[in-house]
Amino acid sequence: MTTRIWAVLQQREGKLHRMGWEAIAAAQRLADELGGSAEAVLLGSEIGDLAREAAGHDLAAVRTADHPLLAGYTPGGYVATLAAAIGAERPDFVLFPHTYQSVEYVPRLAQAIGAALVPEAIGFERGEAGLVWRRPILTGKMQARVRTRGAGPVLVSLQSGAFSADSRRPGSAGVAPLPVELGAADLGREVLGVEQAGGDQVDLSKAEVIVAVGRGVGGADKLAPVQELAALLKAEIGASRPVIDAGWLPRDRQIGSSGQTVSPKLYLALGISGAIQHLVGMKGSTVVVAVNKDAGAPIFKVAHYGIVGDLHEVVPALTAAVRESRAAG
Numbered sequence: 001m002t003t004r005i006w007a008v009l010q011q012r013e014g015k016l017h018r019m020g021w022e023a024i025a026a027a028q029r030l031a032d033e034l035g036g037s038a039e040a041v042l043l044g045s046e047i048g049d050l051a052r053e054a055a056g057h058d059l060a061a062v063r064t065a066d067h068p069l070l071a072g073y074t075p076g077g078y079v080a081t082l083a084a085a086i087g088a089e090r091p092d093f094v095l096f097p098h099t100y101q102s103v104e105y106v107p108r109l110a111q112a113i114g115a116a117l118v119p120e121a122i123g124f125e126r127g128e129a130g131l132v133w134r135r136p137i138l139t140g141k142m143q144a145r146v147r148t149r150g151a152g153p154v155l156v157s158l159q160s161g162a163f164s165a166d167s168r169r170p171g172s173a174g175v176a177p178l179p180v181e182l183g184a185a186d187l188g189r190e191v192l193g194v195e196q197a198g199g200d201q202v203d204l205s206k207a208e209v210i211v212a213v214g215r216g217v218g219g220a221d222k223l224a225p226v227q228e229l230a231a232l233l234k235a236e237i238g239a240s241r242p243v244i245d246a247g248w249l250p251r252d253r254q255i256g257s258s259g260q261t262v263s264p265k266l267y268l269a270l271g272i273s274g275a276i277q278h279l280v281g282m283k284g285s286t287v288v289v290a291v292n293k294d295a296g297a298p299i300f301k302v303a304h305y306g307i308v309g310d311l312h313e314v315v316p317a318l319t320a321a322v323r324e325s326r327a328a329g
């Protein structure tokens with residue numbers, strides 16, 4: 001029997017989430033690897049146009065669960081719809097983008113249908129004993145290789161950037177509906193509205209130079225030398241998530257899987273360990289310079305230039321060096 005792979009896309013207010021393209025790329029690759037077929041699945045209400053957009057890929061089909069009660073996302077509605085669809089169609093693998101939305105409902109779905117769940121996968125290999133997934137553990141310091149046991153569908157959420165959207169193959173697929181039987185009781189909650197936080201967000205994606213700080217900077221009161229260097233380099237300030245969570249910088253400065261994706265010409269990473277969730281947001285940078293006191297920090301694996309040292313000594317030295325070289329013309 002052919003292995004069937006589903007890529008569940010995510011949409012909101014008439015737009016497909018960019019990570020859906022990565023899920024399609026992953027589904028196509030897995031289908032190639034296993035000699036199977038890839039399909040995209042889309043949930044929502046009046047999603048014909050989005051389905052046609054998704055259909056421009058090399059897929060066996062785009063399957064739509066189109067229902068008025070799916071107009072807004074609710075975990076209850078999504079779990080009920082997908083549990084029934086997976087039960088009826090028996091796909092072997094169901095891939096999801098690893099987003100705040102899927103983090104909320106996919107574990108519930110796995111529980112509801114008794115399926116194995118591999119969260120935050122960053123790759124897979126075909127071993128002698130079957131398919132092995134790779135996922136980061138210990139904030140990206142190590143990778144675990146995971147094999148699922150038993151029969152039945154395997155649910156996999158894919159880390160942002162792990163599969164390049166550019167590698168997806170275009171094509172022309174048919175659109176076919178999935179039967180949906182939903183009642184208001186399945187939703188469990190009502191979404192009253194969605195508000196965009198921080199309307200006047202800083203757009204870091206356009207910055208040519210970014211000076212980014214991590215937890216290693218040690219506090220908001222230690223940022224002044226970093227800001228001085230950034231001003232000298234005409235750089236935007238970015239940060240890893242702990243810096244934002246601690247309130248040292250505003251949320252619109254966060255770079256990574258739950259922050260902004262950037263691709264500056266120069267990315268200076270100061271006191272950032274290099275967890276996968278941070279790397280996916282900045283690995284498109286042309287030149288990465290990392291300063292970290294731990295020579296084994298994973299950030300050095302993606303850095304073009306690395307300085308092992310205390311950033312509180314290195315940053316003033318860099319500032320002085322930039323000033324000196326400018327003065328020398």
Ligand SMILES: Cc1cc2nc3c(=O)[nH]c(=O)nc-3n(C[C@H](O)[C@H](O)[C@H](O)COP(=O)(O)OP(=O)(O)OC[C@H]3O[C@@H](n4cnc5c(N)ncnc54)[C@H](O)[C@@H]3O)c2cc1C
Nearest residue numbers: 214215216240241256257258259271272273277278293311
């Ligand atoms: C669902 C999810 C989403 C996430 N999204 C994001 C995201 O969008 N962006 C993000 O960044 N993270 C994100 N994370 C968190 C991520 O897993 C890491 O915890 C985080 O990136 C680590 O930040 P850090 O490198 O600043 O801190 P740490 O991992 O604590 O590293 C601090 C580093 O500073 C170095 N250091 C300490 N003092 C000094 C010094 N004086 N001089 C030089 N170096 C020093 C240390 O050696 C260490 O390497 C997410 C996690 C999850 C689960």
